[in-house]
Amino acid sequence: MSNKVWVYIDQFGGTAHQGSWEALGAGLTLAGQMGGGVTALVFGPQARNIAEEAFHYSAAEAFYSDDSTLEDYRPEPYTALIARLAKESRPEVLLFPTTARGRELAAMCAIDLNTGVLADVIALEMTDGQVLATRPVYAGKLLSKVVCQARPQIITTRNRTFPKPAPDPTRSGIPKQVEPALGEAEIRSKVIGYTKSTGGVSLGDAAVIVSGGRGIANNPTLTPPAGMDDKQAEIWRAQEGFKQLGELARVLGAALGASRAAVDAGYIPYEHQVGQTGKVVSPDLYIALGISGAIQHQAGMRTSKVIVAINKDPDAPIFKMARFGVVGDMHSLLPYLTEAFRKRLGK
Amino acid sequence: MKIVVCVKQVPDSAARVVVENGRVTWGEAPLVINPWDEYAVETALQQKEAHGGEVIAISMGGESAQEALKHALAMGCGEAILISDALLADADSQATARVLAAAIQKIGEADLVFFGRQAIDGDLGVTAAQVGRVLGWPALTLVSKIASLDPASGVISVERSIEEGRQIVEARLPAVVSVVKDIGEPRYPSFMGIRKASRTTIPVWSLADLGLSSVEPVVRWPEILNPPTREIKTEIITGDSPQEIAERLVEKILAEKVL
Numbered sequence: 293m294s295n296k297v298w299v300y301i302d303q304f305g306g307t308a309h310q311g312s313w314e315a316l317g318a319g320l321t322l323a324g325q326m327g328g329g330v331t332a333l334v335f336g337p338q339a340r341n342i343a344e345e346a347f348h349y350s351a352a353e354a355f356y357s358d359d360s361t362l363e364d365y366r367p368e369p370y371t372a373l374i375a376r377l378a379k380e381s382r383p384e385v386l387l388f389p390t391t392a393r394g395r396e397l398a399a400m401c402a403i404d405l406n407t408g409v410l411a412d413v414i415a416l417e418m419t420d421g422q423v424l425a426t427r428p429v430y431a432g433k434l435l436s437k438v439v440c441q442a443r444p445q446i447i448t449t450r451n452r453t454f455p456k457p458a459p460d461p462t463r464s465g466i467p468k469q470v471e472p473a474l475g476e477a478e479i480r481s482k483v484i485g486y487t488k489s490t491g492g493v494s495l496g497d498a499a500v501i502v503s504g505g506r507g508i509a510n511n512p513t514l515t516p517p518a519g520m521d522d523k524q525a526e527i528w529r530a531q532e533g534f535k536q537l538g539e540l541a542r543v544l545g546a547a548l549g550a551s552r553a554a555v556d557a558g559y560i561p562y563e564h565q566v567g568q569t570g571k572v573v574s575p576d577l578y579i580a581l582g583i584s585g586a587i588q589h590q591a592g593m594r595t596s597k598v599i600v601a602i603n604k605d606p607d608a609p610i611f612k613m614a615r616f617g618v619v620g621d622m623h624s625l626l627p628y629l630t631e632a633f634r635k636r637l638g639k
Numbered sequence: 640m641k642i643v644v645c646v647k648q649v650p651d652s653a654a655r656v657v658v659e660n661g662r663v664t665w666g667e668a669p670l671v672i673n674p675w676d677e678y679a680v681e682t683a684l685q686q687k688e689a690h691g692g693e694v695i696a697i698s699m700g701g702e703s704a705q706e707a708l709k710h711a712l713a714m715g716c717g718e719a720i721l722i723s724d725a726l727l728a729d730a731d732s733q734a735t736a737r738v739l740a741a742a743i744q745k746i747g748e749a750d751l752v753f754f755g756r757q758a759i760d761g762d763l764g765v766t767a768a769q770v771g772r773v774l775g776w777p778a779l780t781l782v783s784k785i786a787s788l789d790p791a792s793g794v795i796s797v798e799r800s801i802e803e804g805r806q807i808v809e810a811r812l813p814a815v816v817s818v819v820k821d822i823g824e825p826r827y828p829s830f831m832g833i834r835k836a837s838r839t840t841i842p843v844w845s846l847a848d849l850g851l852s853s854v855e856p857v858v859r860w861p862e863i864l865n866p867p868t869r870e871i872k873t874e875i876i877t878g879d880s881p882q883e884i885a886e887r888l889v890e891k892i893l894a895e896k897v898l
Contacts, residue, residue, distance in 0.1 A: 304801075304802070304803050305803075365806075371772065391802055392781055392799070392800070393801070395764055396765070396778065396780050398765070399732070399765030399766075399768035399769045400769065400778070402732070402733050402765075403736065403773055404772065408731050408733060408856075409733070409765055409769075411763045411764060411765055412763075412764075427762075428762065429760065429761055429762055430656045430759070430760055430762070431762060432866065433655075433656040433657070434656055434657070434658060434864065434866065435864050435865075435866050436862075436863045437860070437861050437862040437864070438858055438859070438860055438861075439858070439861065440857055440858050441859060442857040480776075480810055480811045481777045481810040481811075482810070483806060483808055483809075484807040484808065484809055485806075485807045486803070486806055487807070488804040489803060489805075494802050494803075497802070499897075500897075500898065562819075562820045562821050563800070565820070568652045569674050569675065569759065570820075576898075577892065577898065586653070587654075587655060588652045594866075597897055598895045598897050600888070611873055612871070612873070613869075614871070614873050615871060615873065616875075616888060617873050617874070617875045618875070618877075619875060620881070620884070625881045625884060625885055628881050628882045628884075628885035628886070629885040631885070632885045632886045632888075633889055636889055636893060637898070
């Protein structure tokens with residue numbers, strides 16, 4: 293009898309994404325209510341090792357393939373293989389972490405398996421033998437309860453939302469190797485290579501985020517190099533500001549965020565944008581400096597556990613969401629803040 | 640090159656969206672073209688300008704979705720088609736993908752189909768991948784840069800934004816591509832474009848026009864609700880000097896035990 297709950301373990305370069313273990317944890321809770329255990333699916337480099345690791349996280353069964361066609365993640369061969377396995381064994385629920393890969397794989401598997409997909413889910417419960425999922429819509433301005441009436445119910449779990457189970461190295465099992473579904477000649481895409489992110493900690497995975505807004509360009513104590521026009525001087529000031537903010541981020545092991553205003557003004561690349569048209573984040577600590585808190589920025593960070601706002605304008609909307617606020621100039625505070633954290637955290 | 644770009648009409652990102660009496664409302668806020676889709680339109684137009692051909696904008700939605708299509712026309716798309724049918728009111732993502740794929744097939748001979756990364760209302764972010772799958776074409780999602788496109792050999796090379804950085808992928812056309820903001824700022828509609836768009840009559844295709852008798856949604860939305868309000872008591876930290884404020888603030892943050 294095969295398991296009703298399957299979890300896709302997303303990985304890159306032989307290391308599982310943390311969200312995969314959180315999805316596995318969510319799967320264990322569902323399996324506890326539906327009966328049976330959880331089956332883990334692992335493909336790509338080091339797939340067998342990661343499948344063995346899945347047993348530590350309490351998977352009851354693991355399928356893996358490290359076939360050369362699966363060496364680099366590509367949606368076609370991965371989807372075809374997951375869909376074939378699911379057609380053979382008919383799981384009730386198929387979980388993925390909401391990574392770039394997990395989301396698109398879930399979407400494509402739903403087409404192959406003629407079912408629905410519930411993406412970026414933040415809560416799961418069982419009602420009438422069916423999974424009832426909660427997912428944020430309008431960037432979290434609303435919550436939608438959703439069910440998928442076809443099988444399998446395909447769900448992607450939001451990262452940093454479901455607790456990761458504690459691994460137990462004494463738990464083990466023997467992963468089952470599976471054959472790929474497609475040959476190289478049937479795949480119409482090819483991975484040429486990768487460039488690494490220069491942004492440090494990725495926003496979506498960060499437990500702590502420090503973010504800068506338009507106010508970052510207003511440091512009066514900085515003198516730009518001669519020969520710059522006003523716009524160049526403004527961007528130079530902002531970039532110096534983000535360098536200082538980066539120093540605070542380094543001390544805190546934090547990711548560096550920014551408001552849309554700061555990104556649109558050319559102060560920092562888009563990959564740092566937090567908000568409805570940037571990344572939606574939910575860290576334990578979010579420190580906003582020089583960010584007023586427009587509704588579209590709030591939508592991207594409102595579920596952060598503790599929000600700290602530093603802004604010159606006492607009426608800035610960000611203060612309404614903040615646990616702690618400082619009304620004042622971020623630039624005079626920032627060096628002392630970094631220093632105080634450095635001292636207290638021993639870094 | 641024949642390029643299709645898919646757009647959606649959504650409430651403005653600055654809208655205060657709430658549930659009142661079980662219904663979603665956004666007050667007086669305008670409906671606009673999904674902001675991500677403007678990047679898709681821009682990318683489609685750039686590829687047309689580089690390689691020749693035409694850009695056709697399509698949208699699935701009610702009558703008001705015409706406005707999103709008019710925006711795409713005003714930006715420079717040559718043609719627009721609205722897919723609208725009362726039977727589509729409850730369409731879920733896979734039903735939507737099947738309808739869009741049918742429309743793309745009816746248009747015929749498309750080399751590329753562009754999408755924005757996701758719609759800012761439903762936030763599913765699955766449609767591009769699903770349309771690619773229905774069509775059986777490669778789906779290149781979250782593309783931040785089109786490195787090269789060679790219509791003669793039918794090969795596209797792109798950079799995709801993934802958690803770990805960028806993945807460089809090559810695929811054979813026809814292909815579906817979803818783009819992220821790094822792809823480049825969308826242009827503003829020109830005055831001439833707006834005039835042309837306002838005069839254009841946008842054809843409406845029904846399900847029957849696509850050769851479909853019905854769609855079969857499998858996802859249901861039994862409830863939509865406002866998020867629980869968080870009772871936040873804001874504590875304003877003060878002091879005689881920035882150093883004192885910083886030290887007090889750090890104490891307070893450490894006491895929250897989130898570090």
